Amino acid sequence: MLDTPLQRVPALSLDQQTNDAAGFAQAFGDSFQRFGFGIVVDHGIDAALIESAWAATREFFALPLEEKLKYRAKKGGARGYIPFGIEIAKGATENDLKEFWHIGRDLPEGVDYTATMPPNVWPDVPVDFHPIFKQLYAEFDRVGAKLLSAIATWLGLAPDWFETPVENGNSVLRLLHYPPVSAEAPGIRAGAHEDINLITLLLGAEEAGLQLLTREGKWLEVDPPQGALVVNVGDMLQRLTNHVLPSTTHRVVNPAPERREHSRYSMPFFLHLAGEFPIATLPGCVSGENPDKYPEAITADDYLQQRLREIGLL
Ligand SMILES: O=C(O)CCC(=O)C(=O)O
Numbered sequence: 017m018l019d020t021p022l023q024r025v026p027a028l029s030l031d032q033q034t035n036d037a038a039g040f041a042q043a044f045g046d047s048f049q050r051f052g053f054g055i056v057v058d059h060g061i062d063a064a065l066i067e068s069a070w071a072a073t074r075e076f077f078a079l080p081l082e083e084k085l086k087y088r089a090k091k092g093g094a095r096g097y098i099p100f101g102i103e104i105a106k107g108a109t110e111n112d113l114k115e116f117w118h119i120g121r122d123l124p125e126g127v128d129y130t131a132t133m134p135p136n137v138w139p140d141v142p143v144d145f146h147p148i149f150k151q152l153y154a155e156f157d158r159v160g161a162k163l164l165s166a167i168a169t170w171l172g173l174a175p176d177w178f179e180t181p182v183e184n185g186n187s188v189l190r191l192l193h194y195p196p197v198s199a200e201a202p203g204i205r206a207g208a209h210e211d212i213n214l215i216t217l218l219l220g221a222e223e224a225g226l227q228l229l230t231r232e233g234k235w236l237e238v239d240p241p242q243g244a245l246v247v248n249v250g251d252m253l254q255r256l257t258n259h260v261l262p263s264t265t266h267r268v269v270n271p272a273p274e275r276r277e278h279s280r281y282s283m284p285f286f287l288h289l290a291g292e293f294p295i296a297t298l299p300g301c302v303s304g305e306n307p308d309k310y311p312e313a314i315t316a317d318d319y320l321q322q323r324l325r326e327i328g329l330l
C-alpha cells in the first residue's frame with residue numbers, strides 16, 4: 017500500500033515481472049489502487065504487429081460508409097462495425113464522436129457459447145485484417161494474463177487465480193476511429209464513462225485526449241510513452257474487489273485546435289471473464305470499514321447485459 021500518493025500514473029516495465037514478480041505486482045497494484053489505471057512498457061507485443069494493426073485500422077475506416085455498413089453490428093454491437101454517433105456514455109446527453117469495430121474470441125472447436133459470444137465478422141478489405149487481429153487478440157490475452165497475475169498477487173491471491181475465470185472469456189478488441197472534430201461539434205470524442213469489463217488494455221493513447229478522474233475529483237491527462245499500454249480497472253474488477261480497486265471514470269476530450277484536423281485511432285482490449293463466472297465479493301476485500309457492498313453474486317454475463325442496455329448497445 018502507498019505511503020505518499022502518486023501524482024501521475026507511473027510507467028512500469030513488464031520486464032520487471034520476470035525477475036521480481038512481487039515488486040512488479042506491488043507497483044502495478046498500487047497504481048491501480050491510486051488511479052484505477054496503470055501504464056505498462058516493455059509489454060512484449062511485437063511493434064511490427066502493432067504497426068500492421070494500425071495500418072489495417074486506418075484502411076478499414078477510410079472505406080466508403082456504404083462498404084462499412086455491410087458489416088454493421090447487430091443489436092448488442094458485439095461484432096462488426098458500429099457507425100459514428102451510436103454509442104452514448106451512461107447518463108450523457110450527446111452521443112460520442114466515434115465509429116468502431118468489435119472483434120471477439122474465435123472459440124476453440126467444441127466450445128459452445130454462441131448465445132453470448134457470436135461468431136466474428138471479418139471485412140473483405142483489408143485482406144490481411146483477419147490474421148492481423150487474430151494474432152493481436154492472442155497477444156492481448158497473453159499480456160492480460162500476466163497483468164492479472166500481478167493483480168492477484170497484490171490482492172493476496174494465488175498468482176494463477178484469474179486463469180480459470182477468464183478462460184474462453186468474452187473479451188472484445190475494439191478498433192476506434194475518432195474523425196477530425198469541428199470547433200462547433202456537439203459532445204466530445206468519448207463521454208465520461210467507466211468500462212464494464214474486468215480490465216482494459218489500450219493501445220494508441222499517445223494521441224492526446226484520454227483523461228481520468230482522480231479520487232480528488234480532478235481530470236488528469238493520461239500521457240503514456242510511445243507504444244505503451246494503458247491499463248485500467250473495469251466495473252467487474254471493482255465489484256469483485258468491493259471497490260478496493262476503483263473502476264475509474266475516464267473520457268476522451270476533443271483535440272486542441274492544431275490537432276482538430278487529425279483523426280485519432282485507438283485499440284482498447286476489454287478483457288472479460290467467462291460468461292458463467294459468478295462475480296462474488298472477494299472475502300479479503302471486506303472489512304469493518306469496507307463492508308460487503310454486493311452480498312449477492314451475479315454472473316459476468318448477466319452483469320454485462322445489464323450494463324450494455326445502459327449504454328445504448330442493447
Ligand atoms: O480511445 C481511448 O483512448 C479510450 C477509449 C475508451 O475509453 C473506451 O472505448 O472505453
Ligand SMILES: [Fe+2]
Nearest residue numbers: 209210211266
Ligand atoms: Fe473506456
